[in-house]
Amino acid sequence: MKSEIGCVIMASGLAKRFGSNKLLAEFDRKPLLCRAFAVTEGLHRVVVTRSTEVQALCEKYGIPVLHHAHPLRSDTVRLGLEYLLPRFPAMSGCVFLPGDQPLLTRKTLCCMVSAFCAQPDRKSQIFRLCEPQSGTPGSPVLFGADYFEELRSLPEGKGGGAVAKRHAEKVKLFPIRHPAELMDADTPDVLAELKTIFQNDSFYR
Template identity: 30%
Template sequence: MATGAGVNQTVWSAIVLAAGAGRRFGGRKLLAPFEGGALLDGALTAAFASPAEVVILVTGSEAGEVAAAAQAWAERQGAGDRLQIVHAADHAEGMGASLRAGAAALPAHAAGAFVFLGDMPRVPAALLPRLVAAVEAGAAAAAPTCGGRRGHPVLFSAELFDPLRQASGDEGARAALAGLGPRLALIATEDEGVLFDVDRPEDLPG
C-alpha cells in the first residue's frame, strides 16, 4: 500500500519477471507444482507483500498460461486491481528484454521499484521494509545478502529507471547496478530464501 497522503505520497512499484522459457527445467517451470500451488505463486506472494501500488508481471514464454495463473492468484487474494500484466515480445533475447518491458510500464510517479524473479519462491516478506528504508535513506538501490552472496529482490530507486529501460541481453539489471559503490545498500539476512531459485526439477523440494 502507498504511504503518506496527497502530493507527499510515496509510491512504490514491483516487477515480477516471469518471461523465461525454463529450458533447463524442461518447460512450464513457473507453472510447476510447488508447496500447494504453482512455483510462480511464491514470487507473487512476496511481490504483493511489498508496499507496491502496482505489481507488473512480465510474461514471455507460455504467456497466456502464466498470465492466467497470475491473474487467478491475484483474484483469490482480492488483489486483482494491483496486478498489471505486460508481455515482452522479444523475451528470447534474455532477462534484459523482460526487464525493459517491465521498466517501461512503471508509473512515472513511482519512487522506486522492486524486481522479483518468478523462479524465486521463498523471498521473505520481512526483508522488504528494510530495503525500502535503505532507499528512503538515500541509497540508489538496495539488495539482500546472505552468506556473503547478493540475492533478490533488488529495490531500485527512480533514478535507475532509465538504465533498467535500457537493459539488454541476459545481464538483467547488472549494468544498472554497476558503479553504484556504497550507493548500493547491502542488507544482510540469514534467510536463504533470498538465494533460493529453481532451475531444474531436482531443485524442487522432495
C-alpha cells in the first residue's frame, strides 16, 4: 500500500440501531473492527473513537488511536486529519473508512489507492467506491490533499460527503468487486447476514 496515503478509521458512532458497540461484536473470531485493521495495513492510519473499549482494542493491537468526546461527525473527520497531518505532512491523500464494513477487502482498497496514486493530479482528485451495476457511491472515500482544509472545516454534523458533493466533477467512482463490500453492519440482523456471506461465498475464501 502506498506510503503517502493516510487513513482515518471512523469509529465514533453511537450504534443506536445496533443496540451495543457493533465494532466490538464478534466477526470471524475477532472484534469486527479488526477487519478494518487488516484492510488498512500499510497506510498512515488512526482510529478516531469516543469509546474507551475501542481505544483499548486499538492499543492491544498497536493501532494508533485518538480518543475524544466531541459529538459530531465533522469532529471525527477534523480530529483524524489533525492527528495525521503533523506526523505525515507529505500525504497526498487520505482515506476515510467506516469501521463497520467487515466485507470490504484489502485488494479492493489497494486497487483504489493504486489508481489514485497513478493520477498525476491526484492531490485534486476524490475517489470513492461504488456499486458496479448501479454506480451507487459508497465508502470509503479517498480525498486528495487539496481538500484537507475543507475537510477540517466542515459544517457542524456534516461528513466528507459534503466536500465530495461540492466538487462532484472531481469524483471518480471505483467499482467494488463484490456487492457486500459496501454493506455496513448497522443492525444485528445485517451483521448475521454479513457473517453468512463471509462463510459461504467463495469470493472470501
